[in-house]
Amino acid sequence: MLSIKNLTVNVNDKQILKGINLEIKAGEIHAIMGPNGSGKSTLSHVLSGKGGYTVTGGSATYQGKDLLEMAPEIRAREGVFLAFQYPVEIPGVSNIYLLKAALNSIRKHHGQPEVDAMDFLTLVKDKVRLLEMDEKFLYRAVNEGFSGGEKKRNEILQMAILEPRLCIMDETDSGLDIDALKIVSEGVNSLRSPERAFVMVTHYQRLLDYIKPDKVHVLAHGQIVKSGGADLALELEEKGYSWVEEAEA
Amino acid sequence: MTTATASRYAAEYQTIAPALPGQTLPWLQALRAEALMAFSAQGFPSPREEEWRYTNVLGIEKKLFAPSIDLTGSDVDADWLKAYQLEDTWSVVLVNGHFSAELSVLEGLPEAVSVMSMADALAKQPGTVEKYLGRAADQSEHSFIAFNTAWFTDGLFVHVPAKVVLDKPIQLLHIVTGSNAMATTRNIIIADALAEVKVIETFVGTDIAKDGVYAASLSGTGVANAYLTAAVTEVFVGACADVTLYKMQSESEKAYHFGGSYIKQARDARFTHHNFAFGGLLARSDIHVDLDHASECELNGLYLGVKRQHIDNHTRINHLKPYAVSRELYKGVMDDRARGVFQGRVIVAEDAQKTDSQMNNRNLLLSDDAEVDTKPQLEIYADDVKCGHGVTVGQLDEKSIFYLQSRCVDEETARNMLTFAFANEMVDKIKIRSLHDRVLEQVLARFPQQGVDKEWL
Numbered sequence A: 001m002l003s004i005k006n007l008t009v010n011v012n013d014k015q016i017l018k019g020i021n022l023e024i025k026a027g028e029i030h031a032i033m034g035p036n037g038s039g040k041s042t043l044s045h046v047l048s049g050k051g052g053y054t055v056t057g058g059s060a061t062y063q064g065k066d067l068l069e070m071a072p073e074i075r076a077r078e079g080v081f082l083a084f085q086y087p088v089e090i091p092g093v094s095n096i097y098l099l100k101a102a103l104n105s106i107r108k109h110h111g112q113p114e115v116d117a118m119d120f121l122t123l124v125k126d127k128v129r130l131l132e133m134d135e136k137f138l139y140r141a142v143n144e145g146f147s148g149g150e151k152k153r154n155e156i157l158q159m160a161i162l163e164p165r166l167c168i169m170d171e172t173d174s175g176l177d178i179d180a181l182k183i184v185s186e187g188v189n190s191l192r193s194p195e196r197a198f199v200m201v202t203h204y205q206r207l208l209d210y211i212k213p214d215k216v217h218v219l220a221h222g223q224i225v226k227s228g229g230a231d232l233a234l235e236l237e238e239k240g241y242s243w244v245e246e247a248e249a
Numbered sequence B: 001m002t003t004a005t006a007s008r009y010a011a012e013y014q015t016i017a018p019a020l021p022g023q024t025l026p027w028l029q030a031l032r033a034e035a036l037m038a039f040s041a042q043g044f045p046s047p048r049e050e051e052w053r054y055t056n057v058l059g060i061e062k063k064l065f066a067p068s069i070d071l072t073g074s075d076v077d078a079d080w081l082k083a084y085q086l087e088d089t090w091s092v093v094l095v096n097g098h099f100s101a102e103l104s105v106l107e108g109l110p111e112a113v114s115v116m117s118m119a120d121a122l123a124k125q126p127g128t129v130e131k132y133l134g135r136a137a138d139q140s141e142h143s144f145i146a147f148n149t150a151w152f153t154d155g156l157f158v159h160v161p162a163k164v165v166l167d168k169p170i171q172l173l174h175i176v177t178g179s180n181a182m183a184t185t186r187n188i189i190i191a192d193a194l195a196e197v198k199v200i201e202t203f204v205g206t207d208i209a210k211d212g213v214y215a216a217s218l219s220g221t222g223v224a225n226a227y228l229t230a231a232v233t234e235v236f237v238g239a240c241a242d243v244t245l246y247k248m249q250s251e252s253e254k255a256y257h258f259g260g261s262y263i264k265q266a267r268d269a270r271f272t273h274h275n276f277a278f279g280g281l282l283a284r285s286d287i288h289v290d291l292d293h294a295s296e297c298e299l300n301g302l303y304l305g306v307k308r309q310h311i312d313n314h315t316r317i318n319h320l321k322p323y324a325v326s327r328e329l330y331k332g333v334m335d336d337r338a339r340g341v342f343q344g345r346v347i348v349a350e351d352a353q354k355t356d357s358q359m360n361n362r363n364l365l366l367s368d369d370a371e372v373d374t375k376p377q378l379e380i381y382a383d384d385v386k387c388g389h390g391v392t393v394g395q396l397d398e399k400s401i402f403y404l405q406s407r408c409v410d411e412e413t414a415r416n417m418l419t420f421a422f423a424n425e426m427v428d429k430i431k432i433r434s435l436h437d438r439v440l441e442q443v444l445a446r447f448p449q450q451g452v453d454k455e456w457l
């Protein structure tokens, strides 16, 4: 589904990603771990098309297409979804308005008619229940005044409604309380399917207890320094990052 | 520039004087004469005056607009009128500065309440008018007020007696139909103790289509009307009374608009103002509020400028006595080569301890050639007060644009959504549904609409 080859990225002439290689197949769950500042969010942003990053080399191919060539909204319509580490507040635009605009953009992109208003409400309310949210959140401005945890849950609500192919979750677990982590994880698990892949950036094993990854990668200093199975996360939890970083050096 | 002798308007005065209302009232004749003298001496305000620094009204002097003596409102299309005349209100319609009984709707008013034209009020209740006219608007403030006092042809008069709560709003619909006309109107709104009333002032030119688009410029069939509106509204909010004043200004593309609202609040009185400044080539609004003991005022404003519009808002809140509260939020969106001005003064008198005041002005510039001058001023002479102010002038937030893009929205639509959302905060404050929908339509007509799905707003 996604093939990243030797990707190098600069921010303000400083190299942040130093040759990333990653193969993600449909149906897989990949966890990316790594120290603060190692480039995890940078990778997530570059994949979703955020400005301010310069790709200096390498490639990212998504479903056979050059991902890096596409405008951010086209990537999103093609099924790439980023759950932000820091979701943005949009005063004056209601959650439900944005959800409908997003869903209709996707449908239009695929040559489908606009969603029927009743069907849309049914779908949205189903997902709100799935994530055990209050329906009132639908009518509030996007993320405005939401608590940290509420914002994260709202990201997953959007993900559940838009049904993307490639779900990139940047530290969705940070800021969630124990109960919320469980609810959100169950929401994510319900989205698992052979056609869908997940990239989960996280610092903590506890998320991976709920959502078992197929592969775990360690990103350090802009490179993937180690990859392994779910066990690698446990090992990291125990030993920290220094041993992989050292092994690499 | 526009000095005393240079003002050609004074010379024109004699031709219209006999047609002005209140001929038989010596006190009014004296007041008008005094005002004419003051105006003749000063001419129109000049940019040399601090409070007119950013706004040059020389164009008005150059054009020499003529007061309309024609009293008929027959050239107002009924269908067009419906777009601006709100259902479920009492309305006083002024066409070219003159009351139109035919177009106004005043049936079913509670007996004790007076809603009538200013000319009627001068004929029927001259004593009350005399008691209030010129008591909130200070002639020495600037010469537009003197100009208005000398020239006003008619206006709206509202008197709500003590404890009466009006369930329907009153609309003042101020229409100008012709080119080169001048509509000078004077309005008085009195709410006695514990009374409640909502008044909507709507200013519009007939070459503005129903949805707020400039009809003439769009169809290419004609040239937009140039005219002058010079309106002064005085509001007296009695003890514990509650007055809400809405102003929607959608003048013609070439029009000049001066509209001053001067408010005097008694103890514990509440006043809320919503100022929607959309139209005109050059438009200036004054909102001056005097606060008594423990009274509260809320001033909201939204000004939108496109093309070469110049839109100036001048607010002044006088905290004269202790414990009063003022809240102010003005938002501006300027596109093309438009220029917006916000001058907000809050003056806290020595005696006004425990004042609680908050003033904010937020501006969005959509083009490199658009401009905003914002000048908040706090003048505090008391020592135990809570006063704050904030100002921003900026572009749309890139982070927000990317967030929307990451949610499938294309960049242009994202920009439109964010711009609209910025302005819509002020529209959402309107409590009267029919007015809310009209104002929303006007806002949408002035913005790129792609992707803004009205049905969901």
Ligand SMILES: Nc1ncnc2c1ncn2[C@@H]1O[C@H](COP(=O)(O)OP(=O)(O)OP(=O)(O)O)[C@@H](O)[C@H]1O
Residues within 6 Å of the ligand: A011, A012, A016, A034, A035, A036, A037, A038, A039, A040, A041, A042, A043, A052, A085
């Ligand atoms: N706009 C920028 N200007 C300068 N440096 C930047 C910019 N954006 C990112 N960086 C740097 O790039 C590096 C990688 O940042 P990134 O946010 O990708 O880290 P991360 O792995 O997500 O960290 P965390 O675990 O703390 O979220 C950091 O050193 C950061 O300071």
Ligand SMILES: [Mg+2]
Residues within 6 Å of the ligand: A040, A041, A042, A085, A170, A171
């Ligand atoms: Mg990060």
